[in-house]
Amino acid sequence: MxxxxxxxxxPPVVDPExxxxxxxxAAPRRRFDASAFVPTVVDSVLAVVLALVVGAVLIxxxxxxxxxxxxxxxxxxxxxxRFAGEAVGDGYAALVNGSLGGADALTRTLNRAAPxxxxxxxxxxxxxxxxxxxxxxxQMLVAGLAAGYVGFTWDLxxxxxxxxxxxxxxxxxxxxxxxxGLLKARTGAHEVITTIMLNNVARFVVLYFLGLxxxxxxxxxxxxxxxxxxxxxxxxxxxxxxxxxxxxLAALVVWWLLERSTxxxxxxxxxxxxxAARTAGMSVPRVYVTAMTLAGVLAGLAxxxxxxxxxxxxxxxxxxxxxxxxxxxxxxxxxxxxxxxxAGLLFGALSAGGLSMQGAAGIAPELSQVLQALIVLFVAAPxxxxxxxxxxxxxxxxxxxxxxxxx
Amino acid sequence: MSVVDAPARSEAPEEQVRDRADVRRQVRLVxxxxxxxxxxxxxxxxxxxxxxxYLLEAQRSADSQPRSLDGSLVNWVALVLALAGVVLxxxxxxxxxxxGLLLYVLVGLSFYVAFMAWAFADQGEGFQASISNxxxxxxxxxxxxxxxALAGVVxxxxxxxxIAIEGQFLAGAxxxxxxxxxxLSSLAFIPLWLCAPFGLLGGALAGMLxxxxxxxxxxxxxxxxxxxxxxxxAFATGLTGFLLxxxxxxxxxxxxxxxxxxxxAVPVLSDIPVIGQALFEQTILVYLTYAAVVVVALLLFQTxxxxxxxxxxEHPKAADTVGIKVNRLRWQAVLFGGLLAGLGxxxxxxxxxxxxxxxxxxxxxxxxxxxxxxxxxxxxxxxxAAVFFGFMRNLGTQLSLVDRIPGDxxxxxxxxxxxxxxxxxxxxxxxxxxxxxPFVKA
Numbered sequence: 001m002x003x004x005x006x007x008x009x010x011p012p013v014v015d016p017e018x019x020x021x022x023x024x025x026a027a028p029r030r031r032f033d034a035s036a037f038v039p040t041v042v043d044s045v046l047a048v049v050l051a052l053v054v055g056a057v058l059i060x061x062x063x064x065x066x067x068x069x070x071x072x073x074x075x076x077x078x079x080x081x082r083f084a085g086e087a088v089g090d091g092y093a094a095l096v097n098g099s100l101g102g103a104d105a106l107t108r109t110l111n112r113a114a115p116x117x118x119x120x121x122x123x124x125x126x127x128x129x130x131x132x133x134x135x136x137x138x139q140m141l142v143a144g145l146a147a148g149y150v151g152f153t154w155d156l157x158x159x160x161x162x163x164x165x166x167x168x169x170x171x172x173x174x175x176x177x178x179x180x181g182l183l184k185a186r187t188g189a190h191e192v193i194t195t196i197m198l199n200n201v202a203r204f205v206v207l208y209f210l211g212l213x214x215x216x217x218x219x220x221x222x223x224x225x226x227x228x229x230x231x232x233x234x235x236x237x238x239x240x241x242x243x244x245x246x247x248x249l250a251a252l253v254v255w256w257l258l259e260r261s262t263x264x265x266x267x268x269x270x271x272x273x274x275x276a277a278r279t280a281g282m283s284v285p286r287v288y289v290t291a292m293t294l295a296g297v298l299a300g301l302a303x304x305x306x307x308x309x310x311x312x313x314x315x316x317x318x319x320x321x322x323x324x325x326x327x328x329x330x331x332x333x334x335x336x337x338x339x340x341x342x343a344g345l346l347f348g349a350l351s352a353g354g355l356s357m358q359g360a361a362g363i364a365p366e367l368s369q370v371l372q373a374l375i376v377l378f379v380a381a382p383x384x385x386x387x388x389x390x391x392x393x394x395x396x397x398x399x400x401x402x403x404x405x406x407x
Numbered sequence: 408m409s410v411v412d413a414p415a416r417s418e419a420p421e422e423q424v425r426d427r428a429d430v431r432r433q434v435r436l437v438x439x440x441x442x443x444x445x446x447x448x449x450x451x452x453x454x455x456x457x458x459x460x461y462l463l464e465a466q467r468s469a470d471s472q473p474r475s476l477d478g479s480l481v482n483w484v485a486l487v488l489a490l491a492g493v494v495l496x497x498x499x500x501x502x503x504x505x506x507g508l509l510l511y512v513l514v515g516l517s518f519y520v521a522f523m524a525w526a527f528a529d530q531g532e533g534f535q536a537s538i539s540n541x542x543x544x545x546x547x548x549x550x551x552x553x554x555x556a557l558a559g560v561v562x563x564x565x566x567x568x569x570i571a572i573e574g575q576f577l578a579g580a581x582x583x584x585x586x587x588x589x590x591l592s593s594l595a596f597i598p599l600w601l602c603a604p605f606g607l608l609g610g611a612l613a614g615m616l617x618x619x620x621x622x623x624x625x626x627x628x629x630x631x632x633x634x635x636x637x638x639x640x641a642f643a644t645g646l647t648g649f650l651l652x653x654x655x656x657x658x659x660x661x662x663x664x665x666x667x668x669x670x671x672a673v674p675v676l677s678d679i680p681v682i683g684q685a686l687f688e689q690t691i692l693v694y695l696t697y698a699a700v701v702v703v704a705l706l707l708f709q710t711x712x713x714x715x716x717x718x719x720x721e722h723p724k725a726a727d728t729v730g731i732k733v734n735r736l737r738w739q740a741v742l743f744g745g746l747l748a749g750l751g752x753x754x755x756x757x758x759x760x761x762x763x764x765x766x767x768x769x770x771x772x773x774x775x776x777x778x779x780x781x782x783x784x785x786x787x788x789x790x791x792a793a794v795f796f797g798f799m800r801n802l803g804t805q806l807s808l809v810d811r812i813p814g815d816x817x818x819x820x821x822x823x824x825x826x827x828x829x830x831x832x833x834x835x836x837x838x839x840x841x842x843x844x845p846f847v848k849a
Contacts, residue, residue, distance in 0.1 A: 058649065062649070062653045132633060134773070183826070183830050186830075187829075187830040187831070187834055187835075188834045188835025188836070189826070189829045189830040189833070189834065190780045190829065190836055192776065192777065192780060193777040193780050193781060193825065193826075193829050194826055194829065194830070196770075196773045196774065196776070196777050197777065197822040197823070197825045197826045197829075198822070198826065199770075200770070200819065200822040201819040201822045201823055201826075203818075203819075204815045204816065204818040204819035204822075205815075205819065207815040207818070208813060208815035208816055211813070211815060324641075325641075327637050328637055328638060328641055331631075331633070331634040331637060331638070364648070364649050364652040364653070366644075366645045366646070366648035366649035366652060367645070367649055368645075369641060369644065369645030369648070369649075370642060370645035370646050370649060372641060372645075373638050373639070373641040373642035373645060374642065376634065376638045376641075377624065377630075377635070377638045377639075377642065380624070380630040380631060380634050380635065380638070381624050381628040381630045383628045383629075384624070384628050
């Protein structure tokens, strides 16, 4: 993972000239400094290897054939090792094949990565402004409803229809996210509470609308919308739709916003130390509202990948677990745009590969979730990984990165 | 709402210049009481027939037949009380302290009854649903939430952010089911009545195991604790789902089929009318929950250990300077929190329904986390926040019996109510100063 933050023109997180020295001194305690945050490539690779090793142990002890060879392990251990090796080999071969082997697999990986990247960017952006956004799920649900409604009821020419549906999703996501920022800015309500609660509210709002005649599939009583019209779908090559391109574009925009714009500078300043930012004349409430609105926009973009990209019908499950996985993606990506894209691709691959692991090797799909968690865990704890592999670190031992509740 | 919105602050007795916070409090009270009055009036205007029935128990049974309630009278009482509140607030004569609390409780309670009378009125022909006692339902939803919230409070008071409550719930639920099932089917030396409590032991151990992961990475390897919590939830969700999938269907009966805990009636207390049976004919886990609230509050605020825990959560360096072993204390707090959350998770299996199911805690760990923040990191307030949530959730269940409000909107009620309470009454909260900061001894 290369470091996007060390560009020569990267502004300092807090402008020393405009900030009271006491505030500046307090800043490092809370800062979310990306440059100290990026692990070396070695650490990341070793973390993945370590996660795969733990995963292998789980595979070994969940394969019946292997367990069956345990009773006679001491008389004929070769069976155990052979079966174990085969089980692990088959499982991971299926994982790689299902995610990277061939055009179909790659398409699946990219299609799964695209929403993760977008939603992850939303979480990252809010993170940089010092907000812990657990609300991607709710923002996605509401946005999916909006995109779906425009997609399957309005009648517009191809292309324009998709664009309008996309805009509807972005606006709905922005509103749902913006409310969080507004509540935080106006009343101080903690965003962790409000996002969790609004996630659930969003689910019931979606269920309510899907219960209305206008949102339901004709001749169906299920809470399931029709798929969007063909004129509202994203252009696609084979099965690979526009989503991944949009995701990369979004990452570029977020990068520009955070690293090159005044607004982004203010966001990072507020994220680093709201008191210092306020002293420097920035409007902290405005930053909170903007950051959460933009996070909502990105979450809205994420859900268009499934609703408009794959023409999935809108249900209360339309966001899947993307909203929560996005948090992990953002954290693995160290809340930087480039990191989020890479982490999103990795998670997309693991999720696509997890499916074929189940199909080809009969391994439960939850294993890929366990692998994802382990990878993030080990990436976040370089000291542990180095200790296990007996690598002499660069003397830093452990990286002290902390962030409290903020606010 | 009345319990939560009572502000327990003391303003300086200045006559001339009024604090802005004081003015804001008055405005808020006027608005709240006026809203309550307006809604009660609306209930009156939209009701045709006020005949409503109610039950003092949770369910209809042979010896608890519905009795009739005079909805009109209830509505008048609520209206008068709410208007009295408006007048008092407008004159800035709302008493502080106990008397004020009494006013809030009265208005809140009468509003609740008036609301229920409205919701259950005009049911038309056929089966008449009755208003039932909300306490049993509230307790059953709130029990795991309270335990989870206490776990969060203990950890975070010591300066370790615990987002992993959901993970501890899942691990606790799974392990409790496993332990209780194994005890039931294969450990002949355990008496039958001890099998389910044995499950509680399993739940507590699993919660502590998850806490140990939290502690290891947060304290030993100084991983960002927000990242860590999210990851542990994902890990526990995946692992419990994976392990559940590994239980072959023929041995489900042996490994995932616990007997739920039996309710035990507390001798005298369970005979109290209305609340007795609801509160004191519960499983041992519920009694443990009651005890846990008291114990955690006492531990944190009355013992030396608690003082030290709070010290390392606020200012670890200072605590270290006077010779307190910061990380050892944090380890103790994290493990104790894991024990509580693991018990909370056990509620989902041995405490209520029985067998473990994938992701069965369904996000309640995050609700518990919200309760921690809503309760301002105080065990009693956090527990009350959890109970409030349980109450609203139970209210939603009750309202789904009648069709005054569309069912899906009722589902959103507890969550919306929490947002309103947090935005309107709790406001800005201040976490323990060193929450989430690893301590490295210089």
